[in-house]
Amino acid sequence: MAVVMKATKCPTDELSLTNKAIVNISDFQDEVKYIEVSTGPGQHFVFAIHRSEDVPRNAIGFSLLQRKWATLSINQDIEIKPYRFNPTSATECLCNVVMEVDFLQKKTTTLEPYDTDLMAKDFIMQFSGLALTVGQPLVFSFQDKKLLGLAVKTLEAVDPQLAMQENKTEPKKTKFGKLSGNCTVTFEKTEGSSINLVGKAKGKIVRQSIINPDWDFGKMGIGGLDKEFNAIFRRAFASRVFPPELVEQLGCKHVKGILLFGPPGTGKTLMARQIGTMLNAREPKIVNGPQILDKYVGESEANVRRLFAEAEEEEKRLGPNSGLHIIIFDEIDAICKARGSVAGNSGVHDTVVNQLLAKIDGVEQLNNILVIGMTNRRDMIDEALLRPGRLEVQMEIGLPNEDGRFQILNIHTRRMHEYKKINPDVDNRELAAKTKNFSGAELEGLVRAAQSTAMNRLIKAASKVEVDPEAMQKLLVNREDFLHALDNDIKPAFGTAAEALETYLARGIINWGTPVSNLIEDGKLYTEQAKASESGGLVSILLEGPPNSGKTALAAKLALMSDFPFVKICSPDDMVGFTESAKCLQIRKIFDDAYRSTLSCIVVDNVERLLDYGPIGPRYSNLTLQALLVLLKKQPPKGRKLLILCTSSRRQVLEDMEMLSAFTAILHVPNLSKPEHVLAVLEEYDLFSKSEMSSLAKKMSGQKIFVGIKKLQGLIDMARQTEQAYRVTKFLCKLEEEGGLDAGTSIHQ
Known part of the structure; x- marks a missing residue:
């Protein structure tokens, strides 16, 4: 039968550590161990009781935690009736209890480890027989350390009748039960708690994932x-x-x-x-x-x-x-x-x-x-x-490969595809193939440049700048815009030195005879060797020969034929006035840049000029020589291929400097040495008539010739400015003066 009693404070701190409701000795019979507290419709709480003379009659003492949990206020009237556990009920046999644990006073924390195995034993000893409800807060004094605040997270119990009849001991979750001496207690850390739990009785910790759950x-x-x-x-x-x-x-x-x-x-x-x-x-x-x-x-x-x-x-x-x-x-x-x-x-x-x-x-x-x-x-x-x-x-984080460039272009054109502002003729796969050695930033710049070209078509620049009123509907970025941006606006920092190569090849390569054919064929073979996966990754070639024999143009031709995405020219023209150390740093930077590309080609032009060689003295820069020797032999990083093309007019000097051993191959670039060589060049330029060519062939027949292709091209340019009647004679006279033709009477016949 329910009685009405008043809620009051727990008399002492020691009694509050029992986690029981404190009653007067005279209020309940000795056999009553638990009470059910009703604070309102559907609000029922079961507490174990502890008897004390410090509590007045018809009053029940609750700790602050208990009052908060049961929403009780001091002097509140509450209905109380004795509660008895049914021995045959599953609530009698709690087998697993999971507690969330944290410091009671969160300001006073410590990193001292708390052994959960000892905590479980101590908990059973202190609170065996305690009535527990899911969500119930408890206070726990463990080994005179800091007070811990507990909260009942889950309870599991075994139905004793099923256990005896069917041998089924599988526990089932319950919301309420009595703590027994053989119950398993597990402690889990409250989320955000700094308590350091150790031991086997430590439960699974719900940890915040380090990866953002919304991340895609x-x-x-x-x-x-x-x-x-x-x-x-x-x-x-x-x-x-x-x-x-x-x-x-x-x-x-x-x-x-x-x-x-x-x-x-x-x-x-x-x-x-x-x-x-x-x-x-x-x-x-x-x-x-x-x-x-x-x-x-x-x-x-x-x-x-x-x-x-x-x-x-x-x-x-x-x-x-x-x-x-x-x-x-x-x-x-x-x-x-x-x-x-x-x-x-x-x-x-x-x-x-x-x-x-x-x-x-x-x-x-x-x-x-x-x-x-x-x-x-x-x-x-x-x-x-x-x-x-x-x-x-x-x-x-290196330069992207073709698949990487395709991904980057897809990212930067995604918005245009969504709003249908890009022409279907734009193929990102094609652009990825054309943009060798473009970095991600340069690909973004390429897209911006193409957009600018497309927008420029819709701007009327008359007396004032006007935008086509139908620009929203007309604006469409097409393939030509990207190709225009690729040719004119965006050049990769680690790309081909196209302008310098075009300068070297301004007059093209004239195949005046077998020596040129052999040089180009050998150059192709060495280029393929540099690309081959089984090669060591480094191929260095020296093109040596007399001055004006076209070594630089041949090196530029081989560099373009290699189709390597990175081609850099290391020329003494760019280092005029440099100190020795500054020159070495510049050469080192060119090689370092080359190592960043998968396939790279470096043209080192006029090596003896780079080394400051002078025949009087003689003198040269030993610092630059040592730097070049190291870099010519240095293998590129794993997976990278490097082709080095060097030119020199002083083979003997390089041999004296012990540089020749640094090269994979040495190719000799000769001067023109036969009349038919000169005639082959003249036919390419189409300067002389057939009769003049016959006259030239007759007059040069049997003559010893030794002239460089660059010198011969200069003589042809001079002859072009001469009157036609004297053109043949003038050309032969100048060829003789330049030392390319033996002096004799044959040219005056």
């Missing part, structure tokens, strides 16, 4: 970098996806630093930005390298410490439960140059590097950070920063 890998906007992104994910994030317990069992340490390096415009910053968006972590801190530096002593180092301050504070407070803090350094080479390499006595760069090293992997290292650095100049960064434990994942 298909909408990353990164084209051509699938392989690199997968490698970064495998190295840097795979260990963070698994539970800390497994990582601890493996003895695995998280990667704390990533370095993205490569040519400008290949997507390093974009990838770092997408990594920050993908991860379910704190908002990334993006820092430009130069922002760290400060003119005041110690302020640059303080700027570095401020970047890590938030992560440091959270690491101290939450330990292994701390969230991930991402710090992105753009242009990291600005602050992390090799120590001792920066001139001056301030040493600011050195101390900044030291401070960064200490924060990432020093004595008081942080485990909740991920530093992402980006640079175009990996060679400038201090080596200590690149070792494992610091920026240990180093990923080259």
Whole structure:
């Protein structure tokens, strides 16, 4: 039978730790162990009771947690009746209890480990026989440590009748039950709690996924970098996806630093930005390298410490439960140059590097950070920063291949396809094939240039600029717009030096005889050797011969015939006035750029001029010579192919300098040495009539000839300006004067 009693406070803190309702000794008979409290229609709560003289009669003491859970207020009238558990009911036999645990006072936290096995034993000893309801809060004093707040998460019980009759002991979930001495208690950490649980009685922890649940890998906007992104994910994030317990069992340490390096415009910053968006972590801190530096002593180092301050504070407070803090350094080479390499006595760069090293992997290292650095100049960064434990994942973000370029073009034309502003004749696969060695930024620029060309068609530039009123309907970007942009607007930084090659080949290659045919045929074979997968990756050819024999033009022809996407010319013309060290750096940069392309060709023109060779003395630049010798023999990176074409008019000089052994092959480019050679060239230019050609053939017959093709072309240009009556005689006289024809009476016959 229900009685009405008043709710009151629990008399003492010690009694509140029992998690029972406190009643007066005289209010209930001794056999009553539990009471049912009714606070309203459908609101029923069962408590175990503890008798005490400190509670007045007709009153029941509840702790603050109990009052909040049962929505009780002090002096509230509540209906109370004794409650008895049915021995045959499933609620009598709780077999599994799962508790969520956290510090009762969340401000006073500690990283001291709490052994869940000992906690389970202590819990059973303190609270055996306690009535438990799902959602019920409890207070737990464990080994005189800090007070813990518990909440009943799940209860499982076995029906004793079914267990006896059918041998079925499979537990079923229940909302209410009595804690028995042989019950299994499991503790799970409350979400967001900093408590450090250890032991076998630790339940599954519901962890926040490190990958943003709304993230769609298909909408990353990164084209051509699938392989690199997968490698970064495998190295840097795979260990963070698994539970800390497994990582601890493996003895695995998280990667704390990533370095993205490569040519400008290949997507390093974009990838770092997408990594920050993908991860379910704190908002990334993006820092430009130069922002760290400060003119005041110690302020640059303080700027570095401020970047890590938030992560440091959270690491101290939450330990292994701390969230991930991402710090992105753009242009990291600005602050992390090799120590001792920066001139001056301030040493600011050195101390900044030291401070960064200490924060990432020093004595008081942080485990909740991920530093992402980006640079175009990996060679400038201090080596200590690149070792494992610091920026240990180093990923080259190179130029995209054809499939990568196709992906990038699809990304940048997606909006035009959606709104049908692109002509069906635009084939991204065709454009990808035509844009060899374009970076991602240059492909984006190509799309913009094509759009500008298309928009320009609809602009009327009369006395004032007017836009076609039907531009919205008419505007359509077509294939011709892309081809126009490709030919006139956008040139890849790592592409073919087309203008220089066109200059060298302005007069074309004249096949005046077998020597030229053999040279071109041999050049093709060496080009194919450079491309072949089984080759070593490096083929270097020296084209040597007398001055004006056309060596540079032949080298340019072979470079174009190779169809390599990267062709660079290393010419003394571009290095006039350079110091020895500046010249070496320029040559080194050309080779470094070549290593970034899959297939590269370098034309080193006029080697002896590069070496500052002079016949009087003689003298030459030993520094440049040593640099060239090293680079001519250096194998390109794995998977890269390099063809080097050198020209020289001083074979003997190069032999004395011991350079000839550095070349895969040496091809001799001869002068014209027979009358038929000269006649073959004259026929190409169609300057002389048939009768004049017969006269020339007759007069040159039996003569010794030795003239370079460039010299002969100059004589032909001169003869073109001469009156026709004297043209043959003038040409032969000049040929004789230039030393290309033996003096004799035959030319005057």
